[in-house]
Amino acid sequence: MLIPDGFPGQRMLVLPRPRVREFLLQPGTAHLVVTDCGYFPRAHSHGRVRPTPIGQLVVLVCVEGAGWCETPAGRFDVGAAQVVILPPGQPHAYGADDDDPWTLWWFHVAGSDIESFLRTANMTVENPVRQVRNLYHVVSLMTEVVQWMERDSTTPSLLAAAGAAWHVLTLLAADRVGADDTSDLIEQAADYLRTHITEHVTVAQLAAMASLSTSHFSALFKRQLGYPVLQYQTMLRMSRAREMLDTTSRTVASIAADVGYPDSFYFARQFKKVHNMTPREYRNQHKG
Known part of the structure; x- marks a missing residue:
């Protein structure tokens, strides 16, 4: 049985949906908003199954352990130092490995620029898992997203969280190759x-x-x-x-x-x- 949250030591923030809608309608802020984010350490039995698509892009950064994800293109294994990118509007599922459950930093984002960005970056359901060269930088930015969302839901904080999330996405788009150079x-x-x-x-x-x-x-x-x-x-x-x-x-x-x-x-x-x-x-x- 998969459970969505409730792990010892977790951090999780969910922006109220009226605030999400308000933020997406404000001039200058409609491009991107972090709607949910968090940190799940050693998340035994963690997972979600979404046969009905959601309107947010889901990004999962696995720093330890292992897991899996499913999209209409099939099932994909996920290991440490890999990132899962699940586009909006597509059914998907994901979960932690039974024997070696993952530790995740994660966020959901929505906004007017998401679809075109994903097309340009070739982030599709056919290739949802990628390994990046500088995972340390990505994790630092994921931490920043969570910290800003923990601060409050004012426009300055949401803009700062969105900026860090956008930086994560650009890094993932630009750096697609796992590093062999130790x-x-x-x-x-x-x-x-x-x-x-x-x-x-x-x-x-x-x-x-x-x-x-x-x-x-x-x-x-x-x-x-x-x-x-x-x-x-x-x-x-x-x-x-x-x-x-x-x-x-x-x-x-x-x-x-x-x-x-x-x-x-x-x-x-x-x-x-x-x-x-x-x-x-x-x-x-x-x-x-």
């Missing part, structure tokens, strides 16, 4: 860490987004950048911390939280391990 994958992973410095990102998550085993990904990362993943992440955080210690009067606890350490005492220990001095001692040094 150096690109590692650089994208490093960039993802740089832009998600406060988040708890595991090596396994990064490896899954690159469609590599954790051990293989870890070896490639260290060979290319010279440091293990978690040590590199610590270096990024400490660099940001030093900048704030040098340029602001913020408390150590506030800086710790801003660089991904809710526990300021743990942050201080990590800082001393790297710099051989405490954050306060570093701040009091004469520099420049």
